[in-house]
Amino acid sequence: MGRMKPQTLLLQSKKKKGPTRIISVTTIVFGSLILLLFVLSLFTTYRYWSQRSRNLSGNNDLEDFDEDGEKFDRPVYAILDTSKGSIVVELFKEASPEIMDKFFHLCKTGYFKGMLFHRVVKNFMAQAGNSQRVEAAEDWMLDMKPQNELMSTKHEAFMLGTSKDIHANKGFDLFITTAPIPDLNDKLVVFGQVIKGEDVVQEIEEVDTDKLYRPKSPIGIVNISLRRQR
Incomplete structure (x- = not known):
């Protein structure tokens, strides 16, 4: 067998070798930037949805609160x-699950x-809600029982409640x-x-009213929020 020429051997050697791929520094940097942008995008999306979830809950720390009539185990505060001013x-x-569910x-x-x-009556109560029920406070004062009657804790001052005829007036009045x-x-x-803000309640109580106990200057509720802590 004849010996192959050097030129022929060189050509065959080049054919056997695969193509050599060289990854440039520019490609590495570009790929790293894309990866970094992807990670930042995920982080931004996570923060957005986390913040949105907190906003939808009313910022009241009550995401795990039951609204299906179940009694709650931990204290809950209404601000x-x-x-x-603010009243806590x-x-x-032990309140009515139906009332609490609607209030929340x-x-x-x-x-x-x-x-x-x-409606604001000194030494009696302040009422917010359905202004059409003009006679409510007057009826209460006519029906009041003697003050020396044995009272329960719920007969004290600075209690928050709503009318028992809530279904009849299709509203939700608040009484303090x-x-x-x-x-x-x-x-x-x-x-x-x-439990806090009794002085605010008393300031509301001292407002000037007309003969129907309606405040001469508007006094209102800016907002009510719910919290696990005061």
């Missing part, structure tokens, strides 16, 4: 921001925003008592007690 109410665990729903949907105290009311259980479903 009433009024035009006179501790809600009762109305708080989260902004029902109480801008609601006025349309400013003095002990002997027949309170006959009139209200009490579901909370003021």
Whole structure:
């Protein structure tokens, strides 16, 4: 067999070798930038949805709160921001599940925003809600029982409640008592007690009113928020 020429061997050697790929520095940097942008995009998306979830919950730390009629195990507080200041109410665990469920729903949907105290009676109560029920406070005062009657804790001052005829008026009035009311259980479903801001309640109580106990100057609820802590 004849010996192959050097030129032939060189050509065959080049054919056997595969193509050599060289990854440039520019390609590496470009790829790294794309990866970094992808990671930043994921992080930004995560922060956006986390913040949106907190905003939808009303910033009230009650994401795990039951609204299906179950009684709650931990204290829950309602913060009433009024035009006179803030009032903190501790809600009762033993309150009516139906009333509590509706109250929580109305708080989260902004029902109480801008609601006025349309009836204020000194040494009695301040009422916010359905201003059409002009006779409500007068009826209460006519029906009051003697003050020396044995009272329960729910007959004390600074209690938060709503009317028992809530279904009849299709609204949700709020009543804050400013003095002990002997027949309170006959009139209200009490579901909370003021634990901070009694001075604000008293300031609302001292507002000038007309003969129908309507404040001469508007006093309203800016908003009501719910919290696990005060």
